[in-house]
Amino acid sequence: MKKFILKGTVVENRSLNDSYYLLRVVIAPEVLKQGFLPLPGQFVQVEADVSGAFLRRPISVCDFDEHKGLLDLLVQKVGIATHQWADYGQGASIDLIAPLGKGFTLESRWVGTSPLLVGGGVGIAPLLYLSKRLSQQGITPNILLGARTSDLIVLEEEFAQYGHLFYTTEDGSKGERGFVTNHSVWQCKHSSIFTCGPLPMMKAVVALAKKGDYPCEVSLENRMACGIGACLCCVEKTTEGHLCACTEGPVFNREKLLWN
Numbered sequence: 001m002k003k004f005i006l007k008g009t010v011v012e013n014r015s016l017n018d019s020y021y022l023l024r025v026v027i028a029p030e031v032l033k034q035g036f037l038p039l040p041g042q043f044v045q046v047e048a049d050v051s052g053a054f055l056r057r058p059i060s061v062c063d064f065d066e067h068k069g070l071l072d073l074l075v076q077k078v079g080i081a082t083h084q085w086a087d088y089g090q091g092a093s094i095d096l097i098a099p100l101g102k103g104f105t106l107e108s109r110w111v112g113t114s115p116l117l118v119g120g121g122v123g124i125a126p127l128l129y130l131s132k133r134l135s136q137q138g139i140t141p142n143i144l145l146g147a148r149t150s151d152l153i154v155l156e157e158e159f160a161q162y163g164h165l166f167y168t169t170e171d172g173s174k175g176e177r178g179f180v181t182n183h184s185v186w187q188c189k190h191s192s193i194f195t196c197g198p199l200p201m202m203k204a205v206v207a208l209a210k211k212g213d214y215p216c217e218v219s220l221e222n223r224m225a226c227g228i229g230a231c232l233c234c235v236e237k238t239t240e241g242h243l244c245a246c247t248e249g250p251v252f253n254r255e256k257l258l259w260n
Contacts, residue, residue: 001039003097006031008071010092013085016154020076020122021086022062025094027069038064040130041103041219041251044073045227047095048081056097057081058224058246060125060196063132063158071098074125074155100227101250104130104194104217108137112191112215115139117163118180118205120146120197126219127196128155131162142166144185146201150174181208190214196221206254216254220245 008025015021027036038044038061045056063072077083088094104126105111111134119127124145134141141163147153150173159165166185167175176183180197181204190212195205196219209216222234222245229247236245238256243249 001099002035003100004031004034004036005095005097006036007093008096010088010090010094011070012090013088013092015086016074017151018077019152020074020154022155023073023075023085023088023094025071025073025096027071029069032066032069036069036098037066038071038099039103040106040133041126041217042099042101043126043227043246043250044071044096044098045100045224046073046081046085049095050081050084053079053081055225056227058100058227060122060219061099061129062125062155063129072129074122074128076122097227101246102248104219104251106133106137108139110192110215111137111139113139114188114190115141115192115194116185116190116214117141117143118146118193118195118197118201119144120180120201121152123195123197123201123219123221124155124159125196127194128158128162130194131159135162140164142185142188142190144168144180144183146180146197147174179204181205186212192216195219203259206257206259209254217251218254218257220250220252222246222250 012024062074117127143163144166146168193216224234225231229244234245
């Protein structure tokens with residue numbers, strides 16, 4: 001897939017809570033005409049544009065409107081760059097390399113008719129775009145979102161457009177109390193499972209997928225610097241050897257991952 005180095009223009013910067021905000025960036029028509037079309041599970045590398053921050057930041061594609069050229073990025077405030085972007089106003093320019101990585105499998109015969117999407121933290125981002133694309137294929141997924149507390153659950157209205165929405169919170173303030181792996185939705189049969197979020201959560205989801213013999217894809221959140229497989233800081237140990245998550249992933253089939 002062709003990669004682009006481009007300038008995007010911020011058209012909306014929406015604060016979701018104290019931790020998260022949604023950057024909406026418009027991509028120029030001439031770039032769209034050249035075939036710019038990110039897939040669910042792919043990511044972009046955003047130039048930090050902050051003194052003392054030299055590396056680009058990897059951000060998952062949260063949504064993309066190919067007709068309007070609107071790219072949505074869910075950003076968590078974790079460092080100087082992501083805190084500064086939170087102040088970007090309409091018209092601000094951001095430098096992107098995109099789209100990067102390998103995305104989720106979208107073929108209907110692999111996904112099946114009753115997929116389960118499991119997300120936590122900022123890891124819900126690629127699952128929103130995935131749920132949208134599945135909905136466009138006539139597939140209505142079950143979507144399970146987990147957080148420590150209800151205040152940290154975001155993009156509920158957006159997810160609700162595309163699937164059946166379920167929640168867990170550790171304090172019981174929304175949905176079922178506990179972790180995503182304890183939710184009663186696991187009592188249902190699923191055709192496939194897709195997950196992204198904190199590593200312990202994903203490992204627990206993969207364990208349940210193995211137990212139920214479900215096809216499962218995992219979007220890793222390994223630390224990435226270059227995004228093109230040159231720096232080797234995102235290497236993941238797999239059945240095929242050590243692979244760069246930024247080029248051979250970030251989405252991997254559970255069968256490739258050497259997780260206990």
